[in-house]
Amino acid sequence: MxxxxxxxxxxxxxxxxxxxxxxxxxxxxxxxxxxxxxxxxxxxxxxxxxxxxxxxxxxxxIREIRGFRVYSPSGKAYTVKGEEAKAAxxxxxxxxxxxxxxxxxxxxxxxxxxxxxxxxxxxxxxxxxxxxxxxxxxxxxxxxxSIPAAQLDLETPDFDDDLVEIYLGSLAPGFFAWAVPRRDGVRVGLAARGVVPLRSLEMLLDKFRPWRRFSGARRSAPIFGKVVxxxxxxxxxxxxxxxxxxxxxxxxxxxxxxxxxxxxxxxxxxxxxxxxxxxxxxxxxxxxxxxxxxGLDFALMRLARSIYNRMDASEVDSALEALYSSGALKGAIQHDMDLQGKALWRLARSRMFLRIVPAAVRAIL
Ligand SMILES: Cc1cc2nc3c(=O)[nH]c(=O)nc-3n(C[C@H](O)[C@H](O)[C@H](O)COP(=O)(O)OP(=O)(O)OC[C@H]3O[C@@H](n4cnc5c(N)ncnc54)[C@H](O)[C@@H]3O)c2cc1C
Structure with a gap:
């Protein structure tokens, strides 16, 4: 015993x-x-x-990370880098x-x-x-x-080594795709609802212009998992x-x-x-x-996810534009990356607020 x-x-x-x-x-x-x-x-x-x-x-x-580049559903890139590394x-x-x-x-x-x-x-x-x-x-x-996910390691020198990239477009419904630097390249992945993640990831690498720069890269066998x-x-x-x-x-x-x-x-x-x-x-x-x-951080993160999942592409586009132009996106990287309650609260009180109201109402209803 x-x-x-x-x-x-x-x-x-x-x-x-x-x-x-x-x-x-x-x-x-x-x-x-x-x-x-x-x-x-x-x-x-x-x-x-x-x-x-x-x-x-x-x-x-493997790498210290200073910021991120997020691609809105319409393909616009917003890059935010901090003075010092907050992640790795x-x-x-x-x-x-x-x-x-x-x-x-x-x-x-x-x-x-x-x-x-x-x-x-x-x-x-x-x-x-x-x-x-x-x-x-x-x-x-x-x-x-949980939702299914797939990742591929790509051998390529063609990647900013202290940024992660996030794709929020229609090939990753309900979640997102990512590109994270590794030692000799980048690990790209996608998790989403209602799609076959590996197929969507391959389509993304073929069709999404910013990631076509990885097209000649040698690929690993796919890595599968489930994201909670x-x-x-x-x-x-x-x-x-x-x-x-x-x-x-x-x-x-x-x-x-x-x-x-x-x-x-x-x-x-x-x-x-x-x-x-x-x-x-x-x-x-x-x-x-x-x-x-x-508890409060998890509750706010869950609410944020539920609001985001009810936003359509144009609402996500305009919320991101508002967050970027008001400096709120840059401010977000100064906050705790794990306990995101405070950062989310600040974002909600920024100029993005009006953009998320319709989706928030839909989430509550
Ligand atoms: C695609 C993907 C990307 C992710 N990226 C990130 C990221 O960048 N950053 C981050 O923080 N998190 C990330 N996560 C989440 C992270 O991987 C998990 O949250 C984390 O691994 C959870 O740790 P765990 O110990 O609970 O489970 P696991 O790491 O899954 O470990 C569970 C262990 O239990 C063992 N096991 C299962 N069943 C049995 C059994 N019956 N008997 C004995 N052993 C058993 C398994 O072999 C395994 O070793 C990602 C997840 C996925 C799917």
Whole structure:
């Protein structure tokens, strides 16, 4: 009988395991793959502040990022660059290997190549299975809403190395496409509703003029994944089990970024699990604790996503123009990239406000 069993050796599972071990609990992590971080499914873009909180020094940074270029649905480009880097592209497999090293150094038992079967004996289960949904369904927890995504690595020297590019046009309905610099090129990806993402991504590379500059680049095999977009589950625990990371929906509904908030909320879950193990209440204390730290930010990010998804192309065009010309877009990169509540509040109070009213009313209705 283990005190705490963690399913999944991704960033959320390993962060929870490290925190629980630090609090003196005996922890085992089951990871179904023979290596952590493989297969990779992420673009690797994280805030430097979040990275510092999760891992401190020694993070496997590929590139520091100073800003972004966003293409409106009509194809107009808006470029915003800050004085200093606020974000970075990390090497995800190396990031997970570093978390694994720290987990093992803290006394966590990590069993690789072992899938959760359901007959294991444990006092508390932390489900960090990502978007798979198998474990959550088995133990009666919800599965967060997600959309399919595809990415390709392109070998090309033809990319600004401290910017990410974002495409908001009709080939990526309900979400967006991205281009993120790597060591020897760029990782392009697309997540959307109601399309085959790889096909839309290939069409985008063929048809979208700014990205035709990648046309001769050598392409990797496609990388597939699912982006969680609906925000955290209303109830992420049941009995002695709790879902964290992507499995619990701890992903920014605005961007689909789940590394930083996934790891930070995983630590909160680990502390709740330790209290539960020492007889202090039930696992609902996890929900109270994450909501008190991040609940408002998640609610505003979810509202922003829901408004955006109800805007038509011309509303997005005019909102972007208003944000850019008022300087609000430039201001946004100074804000916290993970806790976006404050930035979204400021944007909503800028000149963009009138542009989003119709979509906001549609979202509320
Ligand atoms: C295309 C794409 C791009 C993204 N880009 C970014 C980005 O740029 N920045 C960002 O912050 N986030 C990004 N994300 C989101 C980010 O990848 C996830 O939020 C993050 O990986 C979640 O971590 P996790 O530990 O919850 O899950 P995962 O990283 O998915 O890890 C889950 C682990 O559980 C294991 N597992 C599953 N089932 C079982 C089982 N039954 N038994 C044992 N092991 C099991 C899996 O093998 C896996 O190792 C992206 C996601 C996608 C799909």
């Amino acid at each position: 283990r005190d705490l069993l963690v399913v999944g050796g991704g960033p959320a599972g390993l962060s929870a395991a490290i925190e629980a071990a630090r609090l003196g609990v005996e922890v085992e992590v089951l990871e179904e793959h023979a290596e952590v971080g493989i297969p990779e499914h992420c673009a690797g873009l994280v805030s430097l502040k979040g990275l510092q909180e999760i891992i401190g020094s020694g993070a496997p940074i 592209v990390i090497d995800r497999p190396a990031f997970e290997r570093e978390l694994l090293r720290r987990a093992e150094a803290s006394g966590v038992t990590v069993t690789l190549g072992e899938r959760f079967r359901g007959d294991e004996r444990f006092m508390v289960l932390i489900n960090a299975e990502g978007t798979a949904g198998r474990v959550s369904k088995r133990i009666g927890l919800g599965v967060p809403e 977009i609906g925000g955290p589950l209303n109830v992420a625990h049941r009995g002695s089990a709790v879902a964290i990371g992507d499995a619990g929906g701890f992903v920014k509904p605005t961007t689909g970024g789940g590394v930083v908030l996934g790891c930070l909320t995983a630590r909160i879950a680990a502390r709740a699990a330790c209290r539960f193990l020492s007889g202090g209440g039930d696992l609902s204390s996890f929900e109270k604790a994450w909501k008190s730290s991040y």
